[in-house]
Amino acid sequence: MKVRALYIAVCLYALTCACGSAPDAPPLCFDFESDADLDRLRWHCKTMYTRSREHATQGLFSLKIDFYPSEYPRFEPLFDEQDWSKYKKLCFDVYNPQNSVVTLTLRIDDDITRPDFYDCYIEQVRLQPGHTSVVVELKNFIGCKTKRHLRRNAICKVLLFMSHPRQQYTFFLDHFYLA
Amino acid sequence: MVCWKHIACISICGLFLAAGLYGFLVEPYAITIRHVSVEDPTLRRVLGGYRLVHLSDLHISRIGMRERRALRMIEKLQPDIILLTGDYVSWHGDYTPAFDFLSRLKATIGIWAVMGDYDYSATRKSCLFCHEQGSAAPSTRHGVRFLKNHAERVSLPGGELWIAGIDGELGTGSSPENVQLLTEHSGTLLLSHEPLVFEAVDDNSSVLILAGDTHGGQIPLPQWAWKKLGYRQHKYMRGLYCKARKKMYVTTGIGTSTLPVRFLRPPEIVVFHFV
Numbered sequence: 001m002k003v004r005a006l007y008i009a010v011c012l013y014a015l016t017c018a019c020g021s022a023p024d025a026p027p028l029c030f031d032f033e034s035d036a037d038l039d040r041l042r043w044h045c046k047t048m049y050t051r052s053r054e055h056a057t058q059g060l061f062s063l064k065i066d067f068y069p070s071e072y073p074r075f076e077p078l079f080d081e082q083d084w085s086k087y088k089k090l091c092f093d094v095y096n097p098q099n100s101v102v103t104l105t106l107r108i109d110d111d112i113t114r115p116d117f118y119d120c121y122i123e124q125v126r127l128q129p130g131h132t133s134v135v136v137e138l139k140n141f142i143g144c145k146t147k148r149h150l151r152r153n154a155i156c157k158v159l160l161f162m163s164h165p166r167q168q169y170t171f172f173l174d175h176f177y178l179a
Numbered sequence: 180m181v182c183w184k185h186i187a188c189i190s191i192c193g194l195f196l197a198a199g200l201y202g203f204l205v206e207p208y209a210i211t212i213r214h215v216s217v218e219d220p221t222l223r224r225v226l227g228g229y230r231l232v233h234l235s236d237l238h239i240s241r242i243g244m245r246e247r248r249a250l251r252m253i254e255k256l257q258p259d260i261i262l263l264t265g266d267y268v269s270w271h272g273d274y275t276p277a278f279d280f281l282s283r284l285k286a287t288i289g290i291w292a293v294m295g296d297y298d299y300s301a302t303r304k305s306c307l308f309c310h311e312q313g314s315a316a317p318s319t320r321h322g323v324r325f326l327k328n329h330a331e332r333v334s335l336p337g338g339e340l341w342i343a344g345i346d347g348e349l350g351t352g353s354s355p356e357n358v359q360l361l362t363e364h365s366g367t368l369l370l371s372h373e374p375l376v377f378e379a380v381d382d383n384s385s386v387l388i389l390a391g392d393t394h395g396g397q398i399p400l401p402q403w404a405w406k407k408l409g410y411r412q413h414k415y416m417r418g419l420y421c422k423a424r425k426k427m428y429v430t431t432g433i434g435t436s437t438l439p440v441r442f443l444r445p446p447e448i449v450v451f452h453f454v
Contacts, residue, residue, distance in 0.1 A: 043302045045327060048315055068315065078302070 028079045028090075028158070030176040033059040040078050046070035055095035055131070058175035062095070067162050067169045074161035075173065083153040087178040090136040090158075095172035096127040102162075102169060103127070106134075108141060109157040110150040119143040121150055125160070127171070202398065202442040207435055208245050210252060213447045215419060215428055216454050217387060221366030223453040225338040229288065232258040233449040235372075235391030236266040236432025238297065239277045245446070246276075249433055250283050252448055261286040263323065264391040264430070265295025265347045265372030267308075274304045281321035288333065290323045293344040295372035295392060297436070326370060330361050340368070347372035355379050362386045374415035374429045382423035387451075393417060395431030395444035417444070 030037055032051050041049055052064035067073035096102050108121040122144040125134055141150040162169060232253060239246055253261070261284055267277040284290055299305045309325050310318055324331065326344025333340040343361035358379040362369055365385040369376070374390040395417035396405075405412040420427045433446040 039301070039303050041302070043306050045309075050313070066315075 028077060028081070028084075028176070028178050030063070030077060031058040032056075032061045032063045032174060037063075042076040042078055044074055044076065047073040047075065049075075052172060055097075055172035056174050057093040057131070057133075062172040062174040065171045065173055067165055067171075069165055069167060071164060072161045073165065074159045076157070076159050077176065079158075082155050084138060084155045084178060085153045088138055089179045090138060090177075091134065091179055092176040093131065093133050093174045094125075094127055095131050095174075096129050097170055097172070099129055101126055101128055102171075104160050104162060104171075106136065107157070107159040107161065108150065108155060110141075110152075110154045112156050119146050119148070120157075198442065202440045206441040206443075206445055207439055208248065208446075210245065210249055210433060210446045210448060212252060212256070212450060213430075214450050214452060216452045217419070217426060217428070219366065219385065219387060219426070219453050221338075221385060222340075222368075222387060225335055225340045225366060226260075226451075226453055227337060229259040229335070230256060231260045231262065231451045232256055232286070233262050233264070233389050233428070233430055233451065234433060235264040235389075235430045236295070236394055236434050236436075237277065237280065238266055238269050238432075238434030238436050239280055240269045240272050241276050242279055245433065246280055249446075249448065250280070253284065256448070256450065258286045259288045261290040262342070262368065262370055262389055263290070263292035264370050264389055265293050266297040266391065266432070266434070266436075267295075268297055268300070269436070270297055270300045272300075274301070274307060278307070278320045281323050284321070284323065288335070291331070291342045291344065291370065292323045292325050293327075293347055293370045293372055294325060295347040299348045328357055328361070330364075330367065338366075339364075341366065343367055343369045345369065345371040345373070345376055359384075374413065374427060377415060377420060377422075377425070377427045380425050382425055385424045386426070388425070388427035390415070390427060390429045391432045393429060393431070394435065394441075395429075397435060397438070397440060397444050398442040399444065 035051065038049055038051065043049065046068040048066040050064045051061045053060060054062065056062040065075055104125045104127060106123045106125055111119065120143065121141045123136060138152055141152060142148065143150060267281065268274050294305065294308060298308065307318065310316060326342065327346040330341050330343035333342060341364040345358065358376060359381060362380055362384045367386045369386050369388045371388055371390050372392050374392060376390065377388055380386055380388065393413040393416050402412045415427065415429050417429050417431050428449065430449050431444050431447050435441060
């Protein structure tokens with residue numbers, strides 16, 4: 001009797017552990033398969049988001065982004081989880097339908113109270129015409145002026161923007177996630 | 180034998196009950212028209228003879244009794260210019276009633292507005308203040324011109340009027356350089372949801388700032404009580420503030436937030452007179 005009770009207890013414990021160790025959903029993951037994804041983006045003037053069936057690399061939909069001529073049209077995902085310390089890479093796919101190379105700027109902040117561009121991570125993303133898969137190593141998150149390592153457990157803002165475009169640019173973004 | 184303690188206790192409870200009923204059921208709907216005189220020779224020259232009305236903090240979740248009353252009162256005023264300083268919706272609420280309200284506003288010269296923090300609570304819907312759904316085309320839902328950190332010039336027989344607006348989205352627009360650019364013309368009307376912009380404006384700028392946000396506190400409480408409740412007390416709570424050449428009027432607004440209560444802080448529609 002005691003052996004059976006012990007066996008059941010061990011089984012229940014193993015089951016609990018198995019359920020408890022299921023991986024958490026990543027804090028930042030967009031495949032734009034649902035219209036609700038559009039509510040997880042910050043909408044800015046002079047930037048237009050539309051879900052599109054063109055150039056999807058994950059599922060059926062991508063995000064069509066139109067940047068209109070302005071100072072800094074930008075893509076900004078919203079996320080609650082600021083602790084990125086357990087992840088190694090930020091990945092996303094971009095399709096550039098223009099016939100020329102276009103450069104986007106990726107900006108990542110760990111302190112929203114600091115002055116603009118003082119201490120954030122900046123990377124230029126050069127997009128050849130067609131598809132580009134972008135992988136950013138999180139260990140390289142270094143402040144652009146102070147050269148300090150960003151606090152990866154306190155990431156508060158991610159922007160993908162253009163500086164002062166003089167004409168309208170279109171991109172298709174998909175499979176934006178942390179790995 | 181009369182127990183005076185009981186009578187006093189019942190009276191105090193009765194007073195609190197009456198104040199509560201008044202605060203929840205009467206005052207939030209008792210919209211007043213407040214006439215404010217502002218000394219400004221430039222604005223008097225340009226706007227003399229015109230009726231300028233200021234509305235703010237509508238926090239509309241439906242077109243109810245208060246909204247209908249406000250619309251009737253505004254229509255009776257026959258405004259030439261209506262200026263609005265943000266917070267048209269409830270937090271994450273339905274935006275349609277607010278668009279409906281804005282579409283019913285009429286003014287002979289025009290209607291200008293800025294957005295408040297509540298209007299950005301649903302970031303995707305906030306675009307509909309300026310654009311048609313699913314399009315970059317301008318909105319046809321209403322005739323309000325939203326100012327997002329820029330100024331517009333209005334030519335009137337008495338001269339040029341500049342109407343500028345600081346956007347109410349947190350972290351945008353109110354940098355000192357931007358505020359200075361927006362207020363470089365004498366007699367500018369600067370719309371800002373947040374009254375703290377008063378401190379970013381140069382003392383010698385001849386500017387009238389119209390602001391809201393505070394609701395006048397909705398109920399009069401001392402600073403320690405606000406702190407206990409977890410709120411900051413606003414430095415510029417309500418009324419007219421002047422420093423050197425700059426001036427600011429902070430309205431108590433029309434709607435309510437957090438609790439639907441007002442006590443000794445009635446909702447108001449402001450009419451400006453320049454002397």
